[in-house]
Amino acid sequence: MTHxxxxxxxxFGQLVFVAPDGTxxxxxxxxxxxxxxxxxxxxxxxxxxxxxxxxxRITDLSPASREVLEADLSTxxxxxVIERIRSVSSFATPSTWEVDTDRGPTSLVLKGxxxxxxxxxxxxxIADSRGINFLIRDRYALDAHSKKMLDRFL
Amino acid sequence: MNSESSPHVHxxxxxxxxxxxxxxxxxRPRLDAALAPDEKVLASLxxxxxxxxxxxxxxxxxxxxxxxxxxxxxxxWRSWEFRDGMVLRHxxxxxxxxxxxxxxxxxxxxxxxxxxxxxxxxNLADRFKAQLECVLAGRQPAPPEPLTCPxxxxxxxxxxxxxxxxxxxxxxxxxxxTLLRLWRFARPYKGQLLAGFILTLLSTGATLVPxxxxxxxxxxxxxxFQNGVPIDSHKVMMLLGGLFAAALVAWSLxxxxxxxxxxxxxxxxxxxxxxxxEHLQGLSLEYFGGKRTGDLMSRIGAETDRITLFLSLQxxxxxxxxxxxxxxxxxxxxxxxxxxxxTLVPLPFIAWLIHAVRDRLRYGFEQVDRVWSEVTSVLxxxxxxxxxxxxxxxxxxxxxxxxxxxMHNLQVNDxxxxxxxxxxxxxxxxxxxxLLIVWGFGIWLVADKSITVGVLTAFLTYxxxxxxxxxxxxxxxxxxxxxxxxxxxxxxxLDHVSSVPEPAKPQHLPAVTGAIECRKVGFRHGNRxxxxxxxxxxxxxxxxxxxxxxxxxxxxxxxxICRFYDVTDGSIRIEGIDxxxxxxxxxxxxxxxxxxxxxxxxxxxxxNIAYGKPDATRDEIISAARAxxxxxxxxxxxxxxxxxxxxxxQALSGGERQRISIARALxxxxxILILDEATSAVDTETEMEIQAALENxxxxxxxxxxxxxxxxxxxxDRLVVLxxxxxxxxGNHDALMEKQxxxxxxxxxxxxxxxxxxxxxxxPIVPPHREHANA
Numbered sequence: 031m032t033h034x035x036x037x038x039x040x041x042f043g044q045l046v047f048v049a050p051d052g053t054x055x056x057x058x059x060x061x062x063x064x065x066x067x068x069x070x071x072x073x074x075x076x077x078x079x080x081x082x083x084x085x086x087r088i089t090d091l092s093p094a095s096r097e098v099l100e101a102d103l104s105t106x107x108x109x110x111v112i113e114r115i116r117s118v119s120s121f122a123t124p125s126t127w128e129v130d131t132d133r134g135p136t137s138l139v140l141k142g143x144x145x146x147x148x149x150x151x152x153x154x155x156i157a158d159s160r161g162i163n164f165l166i167r168d169r170y171a172l173d174a175h176s177k178k179m180l181d182r183f184l
Numbered sequence: 185m186n187s188e189s190s191p192h193v194h195x196x197x198x199x200x201x202x203x204x205x206x207x208x209x210x211x212r213p214r215l216d217a218a219l220a221p222d223e224k225v226l227a228s229l230x231x232x233x234x235x236x237x238x239x240x241x242x243x244x245x246x247x248x249x250x251x252x253x254x255x256x257x258x259x260x261w262r263s264w265e266f267r268d269g270m271v272l273r274h275x276x277x278x279x280x281x282x283x284x285x286x287x288x289x290x291x292x293x294x295x296x297x298x299x300x301x302x303x304x305x306x307n308l309a310d311r312f313k314a315q316l317e318c319v320l321a322g323r324q325p326a327p328p329e330p331l332t333c334p335x336x337x338x339x340x341x342x343x344x345x346x347x348x349x350x351x352x353x354x355x356x357x358x359x360x361x362t363l364l365r366l367w368r369f370a371r372p373y374k375g376q377l378l379a380g381f382i383l384t385l386l387s388t389g390a391t392l393v394p395x396x397x398x399x400x401x402x403x404x405x406x407x408x409f410q411n412g413v414p415i416d417s418h419k420v421m422m423l424l425g426g427l428f429a430a431a432l433v434a435w436s437l438x439x440x441x442x443x444x445x446x447x448x449x450x451x452x453x454x455x456x457x458x459x460x461x462e463h464l465q466g467l468s469l470e471y472f473g474g475k476r477t478g479d480l481m482s483r484i485g486a487e488t489d490r491i492t493l494f495l496s497l498q499x500x501x502x503x504x505x506x507x508x509x510x511x512x513x514x515x516x517x518x519x520x521x522x523x524x525x526x527t528l529v530p531l532p533f534i535a536w537l538i539h540a541v542r543d544r545l546r547y548g549f550e551q552v553d554r555v556w557s558e559v560t561s562v563l564x565x566x567x568x569x570x571x572x573x574x575x576x577x578x579x580x581x582x583x584x585x586x587x588x589x590x591m592h593n594l595q596v597n598d599x600x601x602x603x604x605x606x607x608x609x610x611x612x613x614x615x616x617x618x619l620l621i622v623w624g625f626g627i628w629l630v631a632d633k634s635i636t637v638g639v640l641t642a643f644l645t646y647x648x649x650x651x652x653x654x655x656x657x658x659x660x661x662x663x664x665x666x667x668x669x670x671x672x673x674x675x676x677x678l679d680h681v682s683s684v685p686e687p688a689k690p691q692h693l694p695a696v697t698g699a700i701e702c703r704k705v706g707f708r709h710g711n712r713x714x715x716x717x718x719x720x721x722x723x724x725x726x727x728x729x730x731x732x733x734x735x736x737x738x739x740x741x742x743x744x745i746c747r748f749y750d751v752t753d754g755s756i757r758i759e760g761i762d763x764x765x766x767x768x769x770x771x772x773x774x775x776x777x778x779x780x781x782x783x784x785x786x787x788x789x790x791x792n793i794a795y796g797k798p799d800a801t802r803d804e805i806i807s808a809a810r811a812x813x814x815x816x817x818x819x820x821x822x823x824x825x826x827x828x829x830x831x832x833x834q835a836l837s838g839g840e841r842q843r844i845s846i847a848r849a850l851x852x853x854x855x856i857l858i859l860d861e862a863t864s865a866v867d868t869e870t871e872m873e874i875q876a877a878l879e880n881x882x883x884x885x886x887x888x889x890x891x892x893x894x895x896x897x898x899x900x901d902r903l904v905v906l907x908x909x910x911x912x913x914x915g916n917h918d919a920l921m922e923k924q925x926x927x928x929x930x931x932x933x934x935x936x937x938x939x940x941x942x943x944x945x946x947x948p949i950v951p952p953h954r955e956h957a958n959a
Contacts, residue, residue: 160298
């Protein structure tokens with residue numbers, strides 16, 4: 031059962047999985063559906079790359095473990111959500127976009143239109159030249175200006 | 185302060201040993217203020233994220249005495265003096281990398297940044313390690329090695345002065361004046377184009393004669409006749425003859441101009457298509473990996489066709505129209521300036537209308553194009569995969585997918601047509617209104633006796649043509665936009681710089697013996713690090729087996745050695761020369777590749793074997809086929825070496841296809857041979873045949889083989905075990921078995937599986953219905 035999973039954080043700031051028999055090992059949490067279902071199906075993978083435990087639902091964990099896990103995930107997950115597109119350098123790719131994200135303003139270089147991936151409607155995933163994935167949760171909910179800019183690339 | 189550019193930075197004494205990307209100007213004063221008098225800055229990392237992963241600038245700097253990191257909360261530096269056991273640990277995941285300063289007991293500090301800064305971070309970590317060792321041992325640190333790339337610290341390939349890894353990152357968006365760029369393709373046909381233009385000028389002039397002749401016909405023949413003057417038949421004959429002659433001249437000139445210009449534009453289109461395809465062939469596998477076949481096909485096929493059509497017909501018509509309007513305007517003004525002025529009034533209005541709609545239509549047509557390639561992509565996806573579609577009975581779903589793409593197509597088209605449909609009638613309306621104005625004003629002038637009826641008739645004849653041309657001219661908006669959109673998509677391909685660029689100053693290979701050296705090779709695809717720090721030196725004639733779980737980076741390493749991709753860090757050298765400094769085709773000529781899924785082109789077997797050496801003699805082809813153990817089965821085919829294979833050709837088994845691809849590799853006699861899972865797609869018996877064929881191939885060549893079945897690699901001189909992008913073990917089979925490490929575990933796992941099969945063989949596991957059938 032999932033609630034037998036205990037997670038801790040060691041002095042290196044790493045996530046440690048405590049097995050029912052008390053053995054400890056360092057693990058990396060990996061979400062199986064980071065976009066579609068971020069809170070379900072989280073694998074705990076040890077440094078050898080083997081999966082040592084499976085969390086079916088994050089809500090199954092004890093509050094303490096869950097807090098440690100979420101803190102760990104929040105420092106390793108990086109998918110800025112685009113809230114506004116301020117400007118784009120050109121409508122032909124490669125194009126540099128100035129965007130406001132939930133992690134502050136930044137710029138991204140879009141190498142080609144095919145780097146905009148249509149996820150389950152109305153979400154879009156934009157991979158920039160650095161390999162960062164930017165998420166647009168609802169392309170129809172953006173402000174008119176951003177929508178107009180985005181439309182030119184879709 | 186910001187005028188201080190990097191040369192000054194390096195000239196300052198505190199920066200004399202500095203390596204890597206320069207400290208940003210904004211951080212220089214703060215860093216300089218923190219330095220002790222004799223302290224030197226060795227490397228730095230300008231962060232673009234903070235610890236909570238917000239986009240925010242920060243700095244980590246390594247000095248000769250300590251590591252400095254800016255703390256956003258206290259607005260001051262956090263300083264870490266060198267201590268025993270300190271390590272800068274570098275990690276990356278999902279687009280962010282981290283650098284953690286740890287010692288034996290705990291994490292001391294940590295920084296986050298995007299992968300764009302990864303090379304700089306590696307530089308910082310490497311120099312930190314070196315400096316720490318020196319300081320702890322009390323040694324004087326060795327001066328940094330010169331001649332490295334200023335951005336990523338990778339050694340510069342000899343003969344070039346810019347780093348191929350970093351130069352690739354420059355992103356220049358193509359200009360929006362795309363259509364003008366077609367001039368590059370038009371230039372060779374300058375002569376024809378000029379001739380065409382002169383003919384256009386003349387033929388347009390000829391078409392303007394008839395309305396002019398209506399004036400005397402009206403004023404000097406018809407009106408006087410109405411007033412009782414008899415018809416001057418000689419004059420009538422002259423005028424009618426003039427009309428007919430003008431029509432004949434216009435006809436012949438029009439024919440000549442259309443023919444010449446169509447000829448030229450068809451050639452421009454062909455050149456465009458060929459150049460695009462040629463450029464496409466030069467692009468790296470990375471480009472093809474990211475594109476859909478259907479999309480590329482439509483770009484090269486349909487888009488170039490559209491551009492040709494635009495150049496040969498639409499643009500020509502437009503030019504004719506513009507000429508006609510200018511000439512007509514000149515004639516009208518010469519006859520009666522006032523009436524001419526009134527006639528020309530609607531012109532600016534229509535011009536404005538065209539301009540207003542232009543922008544919206546252009547986006548629309550670009551979108552239509554993209555949606556259209558979506559439709560073709562569905563086809564390109566499902567038709568090759570039709571067996572899977574049918575096997576899983578998903579025809580309905582694929583039809584729905586196609587329907588969805590078509591619905592999307594309809595939606596976008598509807599939106600464009602909404603604007604477009606208003607446009608044409610509006611122009612027609614403007615035309616009618618214009619005619620009305622001319623009639624009204626003309627009648628007033630006639631009544632006023634300032635013009636004759638003939639002049640008014642001529643005016644009306646002229647402008648009714650004139651306005652109909654305006655109507656068709658308005659169509660040029662959409663044609664131009666469509667052609668511009670097409671040109672943009674073509675130039676998207678043409679502007680794409682291969683990520684496997686040809687060297688600026690190529691170095692030629694000496695006689696290739698087959699020595700390959702990988703130095704600190706790293707490779708990243710998107711945000712996944714696939715290889716890191718791979719050091720491997722391969723001797724001429726040596727056989728190397730690459731071993732590891734799937735996803736451990738074996739195929740990537742081989743692709744890097746073939747230079748299908750370029751390394752992200754480090755370098756691969758052949759005969760001591762960086763492969764990036766050697767012309768791509770010269771380098772590849774030395775490589776023979778046998779893939780898991782051999783691809784045969786449509787053509788005869790002989791053509792397929794001679795693919796890498798089209799001028800091979802029949803004897804050479806046969807001896808290559810013999811060596812590849814393919815000769816016998818080829819002779820059994822009805823047409824021998826002339827049998828057609830490939831798509832729509834003779835069906836060959838996997839092992840037969842593989843032996844043809846081995847013969848293909850044998851024929852070019854490469855010094856370096858790469859076998860990427862060459863035998864894993866076939867059964868054991870076929871594998872033995874292929875193995876026998878491979879023996880001939882391997883002899884005397886440097887061979888790099890990837891095989892899932894470890895037993896096939898027994899002959900390898902050395903086995904290289906990869907795990908998650910790093911080399912974990914190197915040695916021959918016996919040594920590695922003795923070591924009982926990663927290879928031992930892999931081998932055990934496989935033999936155990938084989939044993940299981942062997943035990944199971946006593947009682948074969950047969951599906952129940954088969955058992956029944958056997959009974």
